[in-house]
Amino acid sequence: MSTVTADSCAAPDQAAPLPAGVDLEKETVIAGTVVADGGPVSGAYVRLLDATGEFTAEVVTSGEGAFRFFAAPGTWTVRALSRAGNGDAEVSVERGVNQVELAVAPD
Amino acid sequence: MSREAVLVTADWAEKNIGQAGVVFVEVDEDTTAYDGGHITGAVKLDWKTDLQDPVRRDFVNQEQFEQLLSSKGIANDDTVVLYGGNNNWFAAYAYWYFKLYGHGDVKLLDGGRKKWELDARELVKDLPERQPAQYTAQEQDLTIRAFRDEVVEVIGAKNLVDVRSPDEYAGRLLAPAHLPQEQSQRAGHIPTAASIPWSKAANEDGTFRSDEELREIYSEAGVDFSKSTIAYCRIGERSSHTWFALRELLGQQDVKNYDGSWTEYGSLVGVPIALGDEPGEAPRA
Structure with a gap:
């Protein structure tokens, strides 16, 4: 399992629990699940786009379809690419953990 | 330099699996993806443990790079095709290392792991068997x-x-x-x-x-x-x-x-920093 450290830059394992030391008073976490036909989609590529549509980060969903970003309060778009199809959702988030469900379907 | 000389498509890669003189190398910071499945014959390079100096903040030196590639069975005249997750960031980083140490023929797989996976192309768990090679690296190309x-x-x-x-x-x-x-x-x-x-x-x-x-x-x-x-x-x-x-x-x-x-x-003492969306001005000499 990967650990999140200041000297790394790769996307961490999305099945891992929130790293110890993450202060939810300060962090804005966008966490959720990619689903298709009601079931989770593992191995989906989920990217976080800022309010201008610019790429910010990308992770691969866990076996349970989970993903997680550390952002800032505001409006963001999460977009998923997967073999089950693509999809996106706009989210407005606050500090703390913000849950989002992201549905994908064939184009 | 033409695009074909430095960047190969997934179709090209699929056709060249197992080709003599072509070595696929998967590079990432977290290599668990490789362990779960990789391109047939691909060698694993761990950006953190293989390519970084274990003590100082720097990457492997010329001698360490020679030892690494020799142990992985990569020879100077091999065509090295690099790919990875994280949008090929670490594969591109490794490409730069290979150039820095003077490797002749190195290419990136366009789209890396992501495109390969989304295309549902084959990934295997079998580890490649390669004989050690005698790799000679050049001095770092500091240009x-x-x-x-x-x-x-x-x-x-x-x-x-x-x-x-x-x-x-x-x-x-x-x-x-x-x-x-x-x-x-x-x-x-x-x-x-x-x-x-x-x-x-x-x-x-x-x-x-x-x-x-x-x-x-x-x-x-x-x-x-x-x-x-x-x-x-x-x-x-x-x-x-x-x-x-x-x-x-x-x-x-x-x-x-x-x-x-x-x-x-961002940790240096006394250097100029600009905040906000604009580039900012150069400090006056």
Whole structure:
């Protein structure tokens, strides 16, 4: 399992629990699940786009379809690419953990 | 240099699996993906444990690089095809290392793991069996590597390209958004640096945009192609991706990657920093 450290830059394992030391008073976490036909989609590529549509980060969903970003309060778009199809959702988030469900379907 | 010489398609890769003299190498910071399945015959390189010095902040030296490639069974005349997850960032970083140490024929797999997976192409768990080789590396080619003193010196003279996300550039975030934000560096960017996120160079599936699109993107964002360029990000891997686009795809002559990047610059005492979305002015001499 990967650990999140200041000297790394790769996307961490999305099945891992929130790293110890993450202060939810300060962090804005966008966490959720990619689903298709009601079931989770593992191995989906989920990217976080800022309010201008610019790429910010990308992770691969866990076996349970989970993903997680550390952002800032505001409006963001999460977009998923997967073999089950693509999809996106706009989210407005606050500090703390913000849950989002992201549905994908064939184009 | 033509695009075909440095970048191969997934179709090309599929046809060349098992070809004598062609070695596929999967590179990433977290190599668990490789363990779960990789391109047939691909060798694994762990960016952290294979390519970084275990003690000092620097990457492996010439001798360590020779030992590494020899042990992996990679010879000087092999065609090395690099790919990985994280949008090929670490594969591009490794590409830059291979160039730095003078490897002759090295290529990136366009789209890396992402496109390969989304295309549902075959991945296997079998580990390759390769005989050790005798690899000889050249001295580092420092015409493609920038160090901090040069970066501070050329503010306002060379193109500086900050390839982090706009929020990292402006100082609103300190790290990419898949990582916690509490970091030790100061936030912001090097004054005069143009904000051109690495992702501008790539399509959604991780493949590079066309040369025409790339040239337009960089010109419009303020890269003067008649000048030398230094690219940086946070730890030097996303900027390797942009370095690849500028030097290897567009053929710009003098492009360096500043691998110290923001984790070094943002910790330096006394250097100028600009905040906000504008590049900012060079400090008066």
